[in-house]
Amino acid sequence: MIFIPAAKTATSAAQPEFNVIIGEWVRYDGDYTIRVRDVKSDGSADVGYFNPGEIHVAESSVSLQKGLVKLFVKLQDRGYPGSTYELYYYAEKDALAGFYYQAASKR
Numbered sequence: 001m002i003f004i005p006a007a008k009t010a011t012s013a014a015q016p017e018f019n020v021i022i023g024e025w026v027r028y029d030g031d032y033t034i035r036v037r038d039v040k041s042d043g044s045a046d047v048g049y050f051n052p053g054e055i056h057v058a059e060s061s062v063s064l065q066k067g068l069v070k071l072f073v074k075l076q077d078r079g080y081p082g083s084t085y086e087l088y089y090y091a092e093k094d095a096l097a098g099f100y101y102q103a104a105s106k107r
Contacts, residue, residue, distance in 0.1 A: 003027050003034060003087065003096040015041065018062050021071055021089050025096050034073065034085070034096070047073055055080050071096060079104065 003025035018039045025034045035048040039062045047060035058076035062069060069089040076082060080103070087098035101107070 001027060001029075001085065001087070001098060001100045003032075005094060006033065015064075017064065017069055018043075020091070021062065021069055021096065034071075034087075036071070045071070047071075049073060049075060058082075070098075 006024040006026045022036050022039060025036070026032070027034075031050075031052040033048075033050040033052070035050070036045060037048065038046040043061050043063050045060040045062045047057050049055045049057050055075050056077040057073055059072070059074040061072050063072075064070065065088070071085070071087045071089070073085040073087075074082065075084070082103040084101045084103070085098065086101075087096040089096055
């Protein structure tokens with residue numbers, strides 16, 4: 001999955017490298033949007049997910065992995081029973097890319 005920025009705002013109290021993902025990210029293949037509103041210094045994140053209506057985010061966090069900023073989002077809603085995104089920020093493309101696990105279909 002690849003998300004490109006729709007809008008960015010950086011006002012977080014997190015580590016400076018985490019600020020690059022604050023903003024709105026739109027998946028290139030549909031009406032899926034991840035909105036990263038804030039990232040805390042402990043790596044917890046305030047994230048919204050929309051398709052196009054809001055889907056409940058049960059868990060979200062930001063960390064560094066192999067030099068890349070990683071965003072983890074776990075969804076818990078009708079049609080999204082534990083589905084997850086593991087996305088990495090690629091500065092050269094200004095994009096989040098990674099993996100989506102659709103728990104309902106187990107793939």
